[in-house]
Amino acid sequence: MSEMTEQTTETAGAQAFRSTDAPLTQDELARVIADDIAPGSFVNLGIGQPTTVSNYLSPEKKVTLHTENGMLGFGPEATGDQVDEDLINAGKIPVTELPGASYFHHADSFAMMRGGHLDVCVLGAYQVSATGDLANWSTGKPGAIPAVGGAMDLAIGAKDTYVMMDLFTKKGDRKLLAECTFPLTGVGCVSRIYSDKAVLLLDPSGVVTVRELHGITFEELQEKHPDVRFEKAGA
Amino acid sequence: MSEMTEQTTETAGAQAFRSTDAPLTQDELARVIADDIAPGSFVNLGIGQPTTVSNYLSPEKKVTLHTENGMLGFGPEATGDQVDEDLINAGKIPVTELPGASYFHHADSFAMMRGGHLDVCVLGAYQVSATGDLANWSTGKPGAIPAVGGAMDLAIGAKDTYVMMDLFTKKGDRKLLAECTFPLTGVGCVSRIYSDKAVLLLDPSGVVTVRELHGITFEELQEKHPDVRFEKAGA
Amino acid sequence: MLEFVDTAAEAVSRITDGATVLIGGFGNAGQPMELIDALMESGATGLTVVNNNAGQADAGLALLIKERRVAKIICSFPRQSDSWHFDEAYRAGEIELELVPQGNLAERMRAAGAGIGGFFSPTGYGTQLAEGKEVREIDGKHYVLESPIRGDFALIKAYAADPYGNLVYRKTARNFGPVMATAAAHTIVQVDEVLDDPLNPEHVVTPGIYVDTVVGIPTESGVKERAEREALAAGKPKPCMATKTAAELAAEK
Amino acid sequence: MLEFVDTAAEAVSRITDGATVLIGGFGNAGQPMELIDALMESGATGLTVVNNNAGQADAGLALLIKERRVAKIICSFPRQSDSWHFDEAYRAGEIELELVPQGNLAERMRAAGAGIGGFFSPTGYGTQLAEGKEVREIDGKHYVLESPIRGDFALIKAYAADPYGNLVYRKTARNFGPVMATAAAHTIVQVDEVLDDPLNPEHVVTPGIYVDTVVGIPTESGVKERAEREALAAGKPKPCMATKTAAELAAEK
Numbered sequence: 005m006s007e008m009t010e011q012t013t014e015t016a017g018a019q020a021f022r023s024t025d026a027p028l029t030q031d032e033l034a035r036v037i038a039d040d041i042a043p044g045s046f047v048n049l050g051i052g053q054p055t056t057v058s059n060y061l062s063p064e065k066k067v068t069l070h071t072e073n074g075m076l077g078f079g080p081e082a083t084g085d086q087v088d089e090d091l092i093n094a095g096k097i098p099v100t101e102l103p104g105a106s107y108f109h110h111a112d113s114f115a116m117m118r119g120g121h122l123d124v125c126v127l128g129a130y131q132v133s134a135t136g137d138l139a140n141w142s143t144g145k146p147g148a149i150p151a152v153g154g155a156m157d158l159a160i161g162a163k164d165t166y167v168m169m170d171l172f173t174k175k176g177d178r179k180l181l182a183e184c185t186f187p188l189t190g191v192g193c194v195s196r197i198y199s200d201k202a203v204l205l206l207d208p209s210g211v212v213t214v215r216e217l218h219g220i221t222f223e224e225l226q227e228k229h230p231d232v233r234f235e236k237a238g239a
Numbered sequence: 240m241s242e243m244t245e246q247t248t249e250t251a252g253a254q255a256f257r258s259t260d261a262p263l264t265q266d267e268l269a270r271v272i273a274d275d276i277a278p279g280s281f282v283n284l285g286i287g288q289p290t291t292v293s294n295y296l297s298p299e300k301k302v303t304l305h306t307e308n309g310m311l312g313f314g315p316e317a318t319g320d321q322v323d324e325d326l327i328n329a330g331k332i333p334v335t336e337l338p339g340a341s342y343f344h345h346a347d348s349f350a351m352m353r354g355g356h357l358d359v360c361v362l363g364a365y366q367v368s369a370t371g372d373l374a375n376w377s378t379g380k381p382g383a384i385p386a387v388g389g390a391m392d393l394a395i396g397a398k399d400t401y402v403m404m405d406l407f408t409k410k411g412d413r414k415l416l417a418e419c420t421f422p423l424t425g426v427g428c429v430s431r432i433y434s435d436k437a438v439l440l441l442d443p444s445g446v447v448t449v450r451e452l453h454g455i456t457f458e459e460l461q462e463k464h465p466d467v468r469f470e471k472a473g474a
Numbered sequence: 475m476l477e478f479v480d481t482a483a484e485a486v487s488r489i490t491d492g493a494t495v496l497i498g499g500f501g502n503a504g505q506p507m508e509l510i511d512a513l514m515e516s517g518a519t520g521l522t523v524v525n526n527n528a529g530q531a532d533a534g535l536a537l538l539i540k541e542r543r544v545a546k547i548i549c550s551f552p553r554q555s556d557s558w559h560f561d562e563a564y565r566a567g568e569i570e571l572e573l574v575p576q577g578n579l580a581e582r583m584r585a586a587g588a589g590i591g592g593f594f595s596p597t598g599y600g601t602q603l604a605e606g607k608e609v610r611e612i613d614g615k616h617y618v619l620e621s622p623i624r625g626d627f628a629l630i631k632a633y634a635a636d637p638y639g640n641l642v643y644r645k646t647a648r649n650f651g652p653v654m655a656t657a658a659a660h661t662i663v664q665v666d667e668v669l670d671d672p673l674n675p676e677h678v679v680t681p682g683i684y685v686d687t688v689v690g691i692p693t694e695s696g697v698k699e700r701a702e703r704e705a706l707a708a709g710k711p712k713p714c715m716a717t718k719t720a721a722e723l724a725a726e727k
Numbered sequence: 728m729l730e731f732v733d734t735a736a737e738a739v740s741r742i743t744d745g746a747t748v749l750i751g752g753f754g755n756a757g758q759p760m761e762l763i764d765a766l767m768e769s770g771a772t773g774l775t776v777v778n779n780n781a782g783q784a785d786a787g788l789a790l791l792i793k794e795r796r797v798a799k800i801i802c803s804f805p806r807q808s809d810s811w812h813f814d815e816a817y818r819a820g821e822i823e824l825e826l827v828p829q830g831n832l833a834e835r836m837r838a839a840g841a842g843i844g845g846f847f848s849p850t851g852y853g854t855q856l857a858e859g860k861e862v863r864e865i866d867g868k869h870y871v872l873e874s875p876i877r878g879d880f881a882l883i884k885a886y887a888a889d890p891y892g893n894l895v896y897r898k899t900a901r902n903f904g905p906v907m908a909t910a911a912a913h914t915i916v917q918v919d920e921v922l923d924d925p926l927n928p929e930h931v932v933t934p935g936i937y938v939d940t941v942v943g944i945p946t947e948s949g950v951k952e953r954a955e956r957e958a959l960a961a962g963k964p965k966p967c968m969a970t971k972t973a974a975e976l977a978a979e980k
Contacts, residue, residue, distance in 0.1 A: 079716025104891030114577030118842030314969025339638030349830030353589030392830030
């Protein structure tokens, strides 16, 4: 599967820089991500906001969703008679089965992920570094009870790990940093940030390629992140 | 399953020394081994002579046979319409299926073995050392093409590895040695030798406990193996 | 020796103080609730428990923790909105926590069952959870050495057992069950159905070699399974089948 | 992207000189004979082949070796009574051999598929086959560090594929197939049956995520499978069932 997927991803990544005046809504952002997922891909959508990406994956694209608790090919949230306690996703929400589904145990499921067989994983984040480090499991608050779940496995498992997040916190703090200050989930694992204000392509070099800006100018972006070097895509 | 098996094995191992005047025939030897296998055991019988042990495992004992090419619960060699190229044992001989059988892939099959889930494995040997080292895959002849198959996995996998062999080669050479001269299959892995002339319990200490002698006296045994220390069982 | 017993109490009766107990389940799916309740009743204490979570609300594992019967828990996600008993025990310093990424948790048990002494996992490299662990760069990628997790006992829920102890599971309730069955010295299984006939050898998920004690306990899983079989027998799709994709549903809104 | 092709020649057409090719099968069971023949026809050379054996008689892998198209073979048991082409190439120094114990061979491919950088195996410790490898004592037991074996391609035989590329196998023909499918960048499968309907999700052995190219090629396996289904439909036991145990048969003699 790798060749086709990588090629298509390359093409999507090579899009020339573009910008709009208003930030993307969460739905618009979900659609942007969905559009970048190649037909036939196997994808894991993290709990929360990333789940909404599935709303924009057209059936014709034949994208198969993986849930790390042991299933490929699940469908939307179950309702009414569909609800079955034995059929849940990683968020422990009852889901449905699609034709072509398969079940497997936890070790096989994480082997599938760790072995790089998933094409894309979309995750939320507290912080991401310019070189693709991810912090999304702990804010490092003293006294907090730690819990990691599958976050670290998801972060490093897929061929591409995309982060879906706001570019700034509600307080206005940066989430893209030269180096994460929160405890890491994975090192150099994020290849793209999809945010309300910017779509950014990351690289081990630390130079961030800006593919899209929404409601922020290149200059404002650079000014807010003085310790990060940005380049416009296709420039 | 472990408790029951080990207990019964202990009992069998603790049998007092006994002897007869004539060496055991191959069939008699197979029966001795079969009698020592506890009811409900999971057993792998190596290719060749060890296979004959199954002729003496009564159905009431409910012993399940494992073949490392991915099956538990196979039956005797297939004949006539039973023959199916897709149903073979590790010796590549068509076999039959017994009720309660299961199929699994090679990694799972060797995990089952390596993980110590089989109770007993019965193997042939070129040489065995007093501390239980096994040599059964290569005579180390220069120019010979090496081939190991599952021998090394089998040697160290089961809770108990029994060797079934003649005590001496046709030329009269010893096969029980202080140290093997042929390339090793496994280190300290053999717990018992079942041979035409003696049933011997091995131990990391290197002291060999003699449970049975057939057509050889304790003195003769000691004389033939001056560098091995023997003790009579129950003495 | 494989045994079929009549009650959950009998099934867990061998579990003694200080034992390491692997407990299956992810959410409610595959959680051997009746076995956990029986373990609670049995009085065994000083336990080390391996489970994906650390108990929820006022039931099962949460109660074991509330009663301070769990000395240590090895899990990936202890903190949940309703994990108050764990939270309290942890804050009081009355339970030891070993936090393990979920995939490493599964793979470490798989290693135990497969006789692997340790393995290099990329998961967790460069994070707090790898601190103090051996790391190694292999072919340009970084790995952390992880060790096997063995259980004295496993408590799991499967869907059905045949007379040979072969097991099948139901949907995502399979989760940790098959791995834990291989990693424990003694595996105790609750099933909705104890079958009279052997399972199809091609469909067996956990071969009987990994199973020691089986107890039949009807649960909601059986109700759902029967509804599914009835639907199929009537030529209808399984109730759990999606009628539309998320995209189709979203488009309708 | 999953593709269904019409011929074995098309199925193997991507395999280029110098590729590492994992080839399934143990004995004839699960051996993708028609794919190997097509690989022979394709002319690809300088191959590294991973297979349990090193070819038998004058067919399949043996012919590839005879024609010196295999630069290196990684296998557990090259020497057989009818492995003359390998024997000759080996004695002439015209094929490199990496001899790997069978369980390590399977586990090394499993590690590749599972993203494990290396693992400590007890198999082979203290033997010639562990010479030069890192060893370690863990909890009083000795282990050898083994590395993953990855394939550029896997050629395997399954019994049936559904439209989603999900696979099921037949009896002991399952052997290396599921593991090799996970360990190769591109997995090519020959099946007796290409199904119109999805497989039961509980029965899938290799999920479609591991499958790239599928070609339907009827073999003797299909003949046996149909005979088995007919017998079952007629209320008779499967032809492969034992009527007696070895002990019962021996007693009769």
